[in-house]
Amino acid sequence: MRMTLPIFLQNLANGILLGGLYALIAIGYSMVYGILRLINFAHGDIFMMGTYFAFYGITLFFLPWWLAFVFAIIGAGILGFLIDRIAYKPLRNAPRISALITAIGMSIFLESLAVVIFGGIPKSFAPPRIYPKFFSKMLQIGSIRVQILTFFILGITALLITFLIWFVYKTKIGMAMRAISTDIATTALMGVNVDFVIGITFAIGSALAGAGGILWAMKYPNVNPYMGFMPGLKAFIAAVIGGIGSIQGAMLGGFLLGMIEIMLVAFFPRFAGYRDIFAFIILILILMYKPSGILGAKLEEKV
Amino acid sequence: MRKLKFLIIAFVVLLSIVSIAAETIKIAAVLPLTGAVAAYGQQGKQGILLANEMFPEVLGKKIEVVFIDTKSEKAETANAVARAIDYEKVNAIIGELISGNSLAGGAVADKKKVPMVSPASTNPLVTQGKKYMFRVCFIDPFQGKIAAKFAYNNLGARNVIIFTDIEQDYCVGLANFFKKTFKTFGGSIYEEYYRTGDQDFSAQLTDALSRNPDVLYIPGYYTEIALIARQARQFGFNGPILAGDGAEAQQLIEIGGDAVNDVYYTTHYHPDAAQTDIAKVFVEKFKEKYGERPSAMSALNFDAYLIIYDAIKRAGSADREEITKALRATKRFEGVTGVIKMGADGNPIKSAVINKVENGEFKFVTVVNP
Structure with missing residues (x-):
């Protein structure tokens, strides 16, 4: 190990970038859990689907990159809505474990579907074919180098979180969402269209996953049917660290996890190959000693 | 509805009778067609399909290639090899491409005494201590x-x-x-x-x-x-x-x-450094079939098929033991990736090339002989 101030600062920048990506994916995870108490394991696969939508929007339909990104995010949202309608809605009153198993099944289904439709060979999401080279340029700040994409990612994450907090706390649908998260049956009795609100939650969470997938692919331009698996699990860990169900918690958890992973490799390069394992160890420790996470409310039931 | 069911059953029975009567020689290609190294599997499949097209018959019997996906994973490879042997009842196996998977799959083939030829696994452990495991590439x-x-x-x-x-x-x-x-x-x-x-x-x-x-x-x-x-x-x-x-x-x-x-x-290979006669034919046929130049992975898979074909021909039998014996006795096999003499350990002795990437293309740099 060798640690000087410039190296430390560089790793800090690396950690913020990775953390920002985790945060974005974790928020969608957390939203769905907050309302339904369902761990949507298909979240990582919607992330993958969103990236493919963007990829084909650009390469097949020749859309300008920003328009393709917007369509892909909307597409991911619609996909999330449909998944809820088809797979989760019939199980609304079934035991929680049934819905969980369905979520895992959905995840496997989406991966296999992607293999069949898009093929198993990875696609490249690299500039200049997909998005302008500008984003992959490096900015030299003192001794550290930061990709311009980093600011873009942080900006988008901040924007989306502000929007979500406004949406959940200031709008009617947001109020209905919060009501559902405390008691579905009573909320339904109050005349709220519960299924619609849950569908909207899935749509927003999935749109966030789609956005996360696109930003992820801009940074790591390797698009393949299994690309959502690890980021999905990491986002889940991030959401648990922050307190699953809480939007601010998911954000905090994402940044923390990204930073921990990078610093672990930076300080113990020997263990770089085991960084995923450390992420899971953190998950286990949190579940054992503080299952509600850092910002999560105390809940009676935990999955 | 019942009639339909009957028809389907009759059809399936008929099919299986036909397939027994035709008496094909079966070779399984256990490849990573999806997952982390899917590109290898796809390139390999191209090579094997071309080889099967150019050399479709041996000893008067048709050679049938069964492709089985390993998802680029070790456990899946072991399953795929078991399936090839127990369910598909193949005479020989081509695969896997990456060393970790060939280690897992090779252990199964060796235990069940079925010859297996890895086109591209270069780690020395892949063949070490195994009687039925071979390869057509050099080692690490x-x-x-x-x-x-x-x-x-x-x-x-x-x-x-x-x-x-x-x-x-x-x-x-x-x-x-x-x-x-x-x-x-x-x-x-x-x-x-x-x-x-x-x-x-x-x-x-x-x-x-x-x-x-x-x-x-x-x-x-x-x-x-x-x-x-x-x-x-x-x-x-x-x-x-x-x-x-x-x-x-x-x-x-x-x-x-x-x-x-x-x-x-x-x-292992660059089309510009063709060393044998078959190598030149291969480049042409490959371009004709796929419209692109072959990669080392396609060439190695072509060779894996061909060396099994050659072994069956020399053995005069498609029996698993006979193929294994013939493979081990390979003295001078002219493949696309060079001339192969099979060492006693199942590892060939052959030359290597060094390539480089230049402006989005793989360029040939030099050949290194052993």
Whole structure:
């Protein structure tokens, strides 16, 4: 190990970038859990689907990159809505474990579907074919180098979180969402269209996953049917660290996890190959000693 | 409805009778058609399909190739080999392509006494102590040695940083063989680690580049090489990158873009360096069928099929034991990737080439003989 101030600062920048990506994916995870108490394991696969939508929007339909990104995010949202309608809605009153198993099944289904439709060979999401080279340029700040994409990612994450907090706390649908998260049956009795609100939650969470997938692919331009698996699990860990169900918690958890992973490799390069394992160890420790996470409310039931 | 069911059953029964009557020779191709190294599997499949088209019959019987996907995973490979033997009842197996998977699959084939030929697994352990396991590629002690020589003499490297993928037997082995030779030259080496599927290498690169390396040696697979190269260039590394035969796939260039310019790699084959008669025919036929130049992976898979075909012909039988004996007795097999003499350990003795990436193309640099 060798640690000087410039190296430390560089790793800090690396950690913020990775953390920002985790945060974005974790928020969608957390939203769905907050309302339904369902761990949507298909979240990582919607992330993958969103990236493919963007990829084909650009390469097949020749859309300008920003328009393709917007369509892909909307597409991911619609996909999330449909998944809820088809797979989760019939199980609304079934035991929680049934819905969980369905979520895992959905995840496997989406991966296999992607293999069949898009093929198993990875696609490249690299500039200049997909998005302008500008984003992959490096900015030299003192001794550290930061990709311009980093600011873009942080900006988008901040924007989306502000929007979500406004949406959940200031709008009617947001109020209905919060009501559902405390008691579905009573909320339904109050005349709220519960299924619609849950569908909207899935749509927003999935749109966030789609956005996360696109930003992820801009940074790591390797698009393949299994690309959502690890980021999905990491986002889940991030959401648990922050307190699953809480939007601010998911954000905090994402940044923390990204930073921990990078610093672990930076300080113990020997263990770089085991960084995923450390992420899971953190998950286990949190579940054992503080299952509600850092910002999560105390809940009676935990999955 | 009942009539339909009856018809289907009758059809299936008929089909199975026909397939028994035709008496084909079955070869399974156990390949990573999806997953982390899917590009290899797809290239390999192209090679095998072409070989099957050019040499469809032996001993008056049709050769049928059954493709089974391993998802690029070890456990799936073991399952696939078991399925090929117990369910498909094949006479011989081609596969797997990457060493870790061939280790897992080869153990099953060896136990069930079915000959298996790996087209491209270069780790020495793949055939070690196994009676039924063969390959048509060179092995990593040789590959690591020529890579180290090339780095020291041709690239002028004195300070090399190796990126080792701890999950891949291939990568760990090759890194060690490189290290051994490079150190005897007096060069200095530092190692960074990662795992297949990792996407972010910023922490490793921050550490690596602070040590001012002349060359990065990444003896892993193409996806990670492309991602590491891309991120290394972003952090300002402009030197050459050296890799093993795991680098060659179009995805290296697609994912890596400009960043993989100046990636040199040791490998088995380049169409410009055809050494045998069949090699020239192969390049032509391949271009005709697929509209592109063959990769080393397609060539090796073609050779794997052909060496089994050759063994069946020489043995005069498609019996598993007879094929195994004939494979071991291969004296002078002219394949696309060179002339193969099978060593007693199931490893061929043959030459290697060094290629490089230049403006989005794989260019031939030189041939190295054993």
